[in-house]
Amino acid sequence: xxxxxxxxxxxxxxxxxxxxxxxxxxxxxxxxxxxxxxxxxxxxxxxxxxxxxxxxxxxxxxxxxxxxxxxxxxxxxxxxxxxxxxxxxxxxxxxxxxxxxxxxxxxxxxxxxxxxxxxxxxxxxxxxxxxxxxxxxxxxxxxxxxxxxxxxxxxxxxxxxxxxxxxxxxxxxxxxxxxxxxxxxxxxxxxxxxxxxxxxxxxxxxxxxxxxxxxxxxxxxxxxxxxxxxxxxxxxxxxxxxxxxxxxxxxxxxxxxxxxxxxxxxxxxxxxxxxxxxxxxxxxxxxxxxxxxxxxxxxxxxxxxxxxxxxxxxxxxxxxxxxxxxxxxxxxxxxxxxxxxxxxxxxxxxxxxxxxxxxxxxxxxxxxxxxxxxxxxxxxxxxxxxxxxxxxxxxxxxxxxxxxxxxxxxxxxxxxxxxxxxxxxxxxxxxxxxxxxxxxxxxxxxxxxxxxxxxxxxxxxxxxxxxxxxxxxxxxxxxxxxxxxxxxxxxxxxx
Amino acid sequence: xxxxxxxxxxxxxxxxxxxxxxxxxxxxxxxxxxxxxxxxxxxxxxxxxxxxxxxxxxxxxxxxxxxxxxxxxxxxxxxxxxxxxxxxxxxxxxxxxxxxxxxxxxxxxxxxxxxxxxxxxxxxxxxxxxxxxxxxxxxxxxxxxxxxxxxxxxxxxxxxxxxxxxxxxxxxxxxxxxxxxxxxxxx
Numbered sequence: 001x002x003x004x005x006x007x008x009x010x011x012x013x014x015x016x017x018x019x020x021x022x023x024x025x026x027x028x029x030x031x032x033x034x035x036x037x038x039x040x041x042x043x044x045x046x047x048x049x050x051x052x053x054x055x056x057x058x059x060x061x062x063x064x065x066x067x068x069x070x071x072x073x074x075x076x077x078x079x080x081x082x083x084x085x086x087x088x089x090x091x092x093x094x095x096x097x098x099x100x101x102x103x104x105x106x107x108x109x110x111x112x113x114x115x116x117x118x119x120x121x122x123x124x125x126x127x128x129x130x131x132x133x134x135x136x137x138x139x140x141x142x143x144x145x146x147x148x149x150x151x152x153x154x155x156x157x158x159x160x161x162x163x164x165x166x167x168x169x170x171x172x173x174x175x176x177x178x179x180x181x182x183x184x185x186x187x188x189x190x191x192x193x194x195x196x197x198x199x200x201x202x203x204x205x206x207x208x209x210x211x212x213x214x215x216x217x218x219x220x221x222x223x224x225x226x227x228x229x230x231x232x233x234x235x236x237x238x239x240x241x242x243x244x245x246x247x248x249x250x251x252x253x254x255x256x257x258x259x260x261x262x263x264x265x266x267x268x269x270x271x272x273x274x275x276x277x278x279x280x281x282x283x284x285x286x287x288x289x290x291x292x293x294x295x296x297x298x299x300x301x302x303x304x305x306x307x308x309x310x311x312x313x314x315x316x317x318x319x320x321x322x323x324x325x326x327x328x329x330x331x332x333x334x335x336x337x338x339x340x341x342x343x344x345x346x347x348x349x350x351x352x353x354x355x356x357x358x359x360x361x362x363x364x365x366x367x368x369x370x371x372x373x374x375x376x377x378x379x380x381x382x383x384x385x386x387x388x389x390x391x392x393x394x395x396x397x398x399x400x401x402x403x404x405x406x407x408x409x410x411x412x413x414x415x416x417x418x419x420x421x422x423x424x425x426x427x428x429x430x431x432x433x434x435x436x437x438x439x440x441x442x443x444x445x446x447x448x449x450x451x452x453x454x455x456x457x458x459x460x461x462x463x464x465x466x467x468x469x470x471x472x473x474x475x476x477x478x479x480x481x482x483x484x485x486x487x488x489x490x491x492x493x494x495x
Numbered sequence: 496x497x498x499x500x501x502x503x504x505x506x507x508x509x510x511x512x513x514x515x516x517x518x519x520x521x522x523x524x525x526x527x528x529x530x531x532x533x534x535x536x537x538x539x540x541x542x543x544x545x546x547x548x549x550x551x552x553x554x555x556x557x558x559x560x561x562x563x564x565x566x567x568x569x570x571x572x573x574x575x576x577x578x579x580x581x582x583x584x585x586x587x588x589x590x591x592x593x594x595x596x597x598x599x600x601x602x603x604x605x606x607x608x609x610x611x612x613x614x615x616x617x618x619x620x621x622x623x624x625x626x627x628x629x630x631x632x633x634x635x636x637x638x639x640x641x642x643x644x645x646x647x648x649x650x651x652x653x654x655x656x657x658x659x660x661x662x663x664x665x666x667x668x669x670x671x672x673x674x675x676x677x678x679x680x681x682x
Contacts, residue, residue: 120638123645124626129619155645158652161601162620170520174534175512181538182508182545189503200506204513211517318513322506 113137119148126155172205176375192325195332195346198353198378203317205374206360210242210310213367218306222366224359227464227490229402238366239306240298241359246313247297248290248355249320252348255334256323260286261312262300289339290494324349347385354382358463373456379427383455386462386492387421387431391438394488402487405435405480412439415446419485422452422474435481449477451485461486464493496558500548508545515559516541519566526570526595527577536573540566560603567599601654608650615643616651 113121113134118141124130125138142149192200218239225233236244250261286293301309324331324345336348343351357374364371373379397403410416416436423429432442452474453461460466468486475482499507516537523536543565544551551561571592578588605613611633618629630640 120641120645123648124641126648127619127644129625129629129644154652155648157655158648161598161651161654162616170517174537175516178512178538178541179508182542183505185542186546188505190505192505200509207513318510325504325506
């Protein structure tokens with residue numbers, strides 16, 4: 001037998017861990033299992049706190065991300081857990097509480113494995129995907145079998161090639177720059193309507209976040225928060241948030257004739273074209289009320305893995321954007337029913353972009369990831385939508401006795417008392433809101449109050465993420481009016 | 496997708512980006528080791544595809560491998576440009592180019608290998624299952640799981656051999672490197 005001489009090949013090591021080196025000292029390479037250098041090992045450096053294998057945690061990427069979400073994660077109770085560096089757990093071979101003896105020489109671990117079996121184990125061995133007993137038997141065998149030793153080296157090196165090229169540190173703003181560059185070189189013949197742009201961008205950002213997080217975060221807890229006179233919250237999981245988005249995004253698809261989620265995926269989607277639309281009546285029609293709809297959708301889909309829920313959501317977002325692109329401006333004014341409320345389609349798209357951002361930010365916060373606000377142009381549309389909705393909400397709250405400021409009767413189209421909403425920061429601007437009735441004319445001359453706040457703060461208030469009393473807003477003028485407007489803003493939020 | 500791009504559908508461009516941007520950026524970054532250069536190459540590659548949707552020939556392989564080939568070509572071009580300006584050392588450049596070629600071949604092999612092999616590798620590598628758990632997950636015998644892991648890695652290991660032109664899986668016809676302002680209609 002003239003096989004290579006293996007350094008350290010016959011004992012003297014403990015437990016199979018801590019080996020390293022690849023022959024740079026002139027000694028022939030010793031096959032050991034996977035290369036554990038940071039570059040080649042599968043990304044994972046935070047195994048203490050979460051199930052192994054999380055690409056975003058690879059220090060090779062220099063990821064700025066924070067720690068994993070689950071401080072309670074206990075590898076000892078996780079049947080799938082495998083330590084990243086040390087030897088495999090030994091209980092999988094059923095050898096009893098002690099497992100095989102740690103010194104290979106004493107136990108002669110290859111006893112009982114024939115050449116054929118050992119050879120068949122080489123792939124699993126190279127991937128560190130066999131039991132420790134088997135690994136030791138293979139390594140023992142490699143000291144005497146040149147053919148297997150050669151193959152073992154080759155396969156082990158091949159493992160490092162499984163490392164994916166996909167980058168995890170893709171700047172979320174690059175998308176807009178790349179698309180803009182492309183469209184500058186060749187204008188789109190079928191453009192995405194401007195009012196659908198924020199939705200397209202926000203869905204892409206959330207999708208990138210989910211890709212970064214990988215599959216070990218689907219069950220991480222997230223708070224759904226909204227404001228109903230007081231802050232309300234409900235603890236759900238990341239995957240439930242995604243399913244919630246799918247359920248409510250699909251409301252926007254209804255007037256476009258898109259299928260309900262959870263319907264027959266094999267059925268061809270009806271597409272809106274040139275304003276001629278057909279309403280599809282699927283078998284399982286979900287309720288329109290946002291909460292009931294979400295609950296029904298959760299009940300129907302809770303057996304699906306997070307990755308599938310993500311691709312269903314993403315497919316629907318792509319479908320929605322594509323459908324309105326083909327349908328063009330003709331569909332902008334279609335009515336989207338939300339059960340208790342309704343919005344024209346162009347506003348509903350901005351609303352869904354807003355919700356997508358807020359829920360993405362909730363997820364990011366829950367797992368301690370950074371998440372930036374939307375691009376200024378998107379933010380501006382979101383603030384504008386909230387500002388346009390406020391007069392109606394204020395009137396409703398007034399009728400319901402939820403306001404404190406006195407009101408005057410003003411005929412539609414006539415000037416009435418106004419509030420100046422001054423939004424600073426990216427996407428900001430100035431909005432004059434009529435206070436007496438939604439139909440009244442707001443104007444600088446009739447302004448009785450002035451509120452100034454940051455655009456992101458305002459959005460978080462409108463999403464029920466900050467309480468009206470806690471908002472950092474510059475206030476001038478009628479305090480009661482300002483209080484009513486801030487509470488009306490918070491009440492725009494829903495689950 | 497190609498037809499949709501040719502039709503000038505902006506939504507298709509967005510979907511193309513969503514699907515391949517991380518591949519393009521990752522490859523470009525691997526070759527150039529420079530974040531800004533990778534951003535630039537990403538812009539150039541998508542700009543090229545959007546302007547020349549007909550340049551892709553499905554007979555040459557998958558869209559993914561075509562995009563990878565364009566990216567590779569463009570990244571190597573940028574790297575050599577830097578080299579000729581004295582900004583990087585030629586040996587280092589050649590090493591990076593070689594590594595990038597190997598990685599691109601490996602990527603091609605993984606994406607085109609039979610699904611059962613790929614699925615087994617995914618479970619063992621990415622999900623970190625041992626082969627018994629992988630066998631259970633795949634609904635095959637343990638011997639079959641061992642066989643698939645070994646065969647999958649054997650296939651993958653061919654990426655490390657220096658490829659002669661004929662055997663190179665990236666046999667797409669790839670355009671010459673894209674000048675940032677490529678002319679309209681260039682083929």
